[in-house]
Amino acid sequence: MSPTHYLRKTCRLCNSSEVTQVVALEPIPLSEGYMADPNAAQAAERFPVDVYMCATCGHVQQLDVIASDVLWDSYTYYSGDAKGMPEHFATVSQRIAARVDLPQDALVVDIGSNDGSLLKPFKERGCRVLGVDPAKDVAAKANADGIPTFDTFMTANLAQRIRKEHGPAQVVCAFNVFAHADDLGEMVDCVHEMLGPDGLFFFEAQYLLDIIDGVLIATIFHEHMSHHSVKPLASFLDRHGLELIAIDRARIQHGSMIGTVQRKGAGRPVEASVHETIALEDARALDQVTTLNAFGADVRALRDSTAALAAQWKADGKRIAAFGAARSGPTLMAQFGLRDMIEFIVDDHPQKVGLCSSGDGVPIRPTADLTKEMPDYCVILAWVHAEKIIETNREYLERGGRFVVLCPQTRVVAASGDVALNAVNA
């Protein structure tokens, strides 16, 4: 325990103290902490990321909380740079506009607005837009790009100020942050404060069922405090004067959900998607400890088989590199037992080249080093982009390199296609 970290004792959604650990994981360093000094990087503190479930409402969550100023201090993720995100946000803004009346000058507020990528299409439609994001650098970029952005956390004071100075919002969004807030009650109270009587609130979060089915272990790191499912969320919103009226599942990040929410009593009917998704969750026993325990067993089995493969490669004198100094990198290296196996990481972002991965001290090199060095295996840590990375680095494969994909099953990919795992060491 340090001033940076504390273990929360109650459920983030319903405050019940009936919380049980359901998946034990390896502690990991803070995932954005890339450093220049390999020794300092190796000495970086690790924090638990075990998964808990609330017996009262069924919410699945992290209870190891990192102080927000530390967690977001070095945050360098730009939505607009993330592959597929600008297109995703353009589609989302069209869907939102189809659901809600958006007269000229309607106010659209985005909580966790990052570089303003989601607000841009609304500004182009003639809406007034306001972003809120505590990451100073990304907020500065949004302001420079003409998206007015408060570089602070969403608080009750700010919500009141926005309501007073700009009037009620027709749309409030929380697309990057709904899983990221420790005090989610405060966040939805802010939404309630800002939302006009006919307005709609839209949020997106990774969906628990997709995490379980896809063994998306790479999404479990400190920034992701909640692993949402619909049933606990619907009750939570109801307790805060809001009503979940629709759920859409999206493929972005390998499985997320977009919720549509109104103020209670606003009069729109609750759509079939909400009832159907809750029925699916009941059928899959998503609020049962045994379901999450089984997920934990899947994770352990995957880790054991992958670590055994990598250990065999090492014993055979093979070289192993990795691709992508992504946020999920330290998570995957820790959870798959690869910490001491990786010689170097290649990455497309020049600002990360020359630094070392936090906790492991693995050097980050330019992507060109993959074909220069020709390691025998290259583990893809930027898991979301695995197929794209394989496609754009054919030369590495053609010359005998092999990519390793970790989730949902370990795959070894050669130029000719997938290699049977029992043949990998032959």
Ligand SMILES: [Zn+2]
């Ligand atoms: Zn709960």
